[in-house]
Amino acid sequence: MIEIENLSKIYDGQTVVENVSLKVPAGSITTVVGTSGSGKTTLLRMINRLVEPSSGTIRVNGEDNRAMAPHELRRRIGYAIQGHGLFPHRTVFENIATVPRLLGWRRTRIYEKVHSLLELFQLSPADFSGRYPHELSGGQQQRVGVARALAAEPSLLLMDEPFGALDPIIRAKAQDDLLTIQRQLKTTILLVTHDMEEAFQLGDRIAVMHAGRLVQYAKPEAILRHPASEFVSSMVGSVERPFRLLSLGTVNSLTEPGEAQGDAFFESLSQRDALARLLWEGRDAAPVVTENGERAGRVTLARLIQSASEAG
């Protein structure tokens, strides 16, 4: 859990983070969005004390983050950044093994961990373990950066545009992998992104920053249905709103009794994907089945369209 209270940062008389308070509950993901220069990175870096706040407090799992030495704190908190920040003179293996080594893990445990992370991020250990960062593409470096941040299984992970340089396919995979790992390990994550799709896909809550202030902090659906201001509304994309709302729900909650023709949808399919498929296939309904393949009913185009409207 992260508890931030009345946090401010002033550089040369200019307030870049202004009186921000927010709580990231344990085991949840908060995504941070906002205009360029709104203070997102500064906010993140005050948590692991790469930047010292001008005022305010931060508690990490109940403990004031000033209670321990900064290097100690940073060992406990995973940190993945856009420029990946890999050590140039260390191999991929050594980069990922950095914190586990500092924590004194046994060699076999480190070896297994590094290999499983490389496999997870689709970097064959035999091929990549011994390479140096300059021998990797930007996207590969980025995956190694995220793997390094996850290596010691931190309870808290700070991520600053971690998937920025990835192509859409690897990016979607990396996001899915992150969610899988997060659910397995119950990691608490604060992730800065410019990508609204990513913010909505990954965030249990979304924090919207503007000119150093936190202008809204709420669950994705609340941000879409009740944006706190014009700014928030334009930030999250007013035109995209119906599709984003649909992407938050699954077919399951819209399934009704009845028959329909054609291929069935799994009830875990997102409402957005269901709408896209019905439109593309020219159908006005599809059968719905459970994950075990049992018939659950049908979902109609009309019901999906109704779900996409503000009234839901």
Ligand SMILES: Nc1ncnc2c1ncn2[C@@H]1O[C@H](COP(=O)(O)OP(=O)(O)OP(=O)(O)O)[C@@H](O)[C@H]1O
């Ligand atoms: N070390 C520093 N000294 C002076 N000003 C700084 C320093 N670091 C950041 N700033 C200023 O603080 C403001 C917030 O910067 P920050 O990097 O937190 O914004 P951001 O929201 O992450 O931006 P972006 O989306 O462009 O990455 C900017 O105006 C920036 O110029």
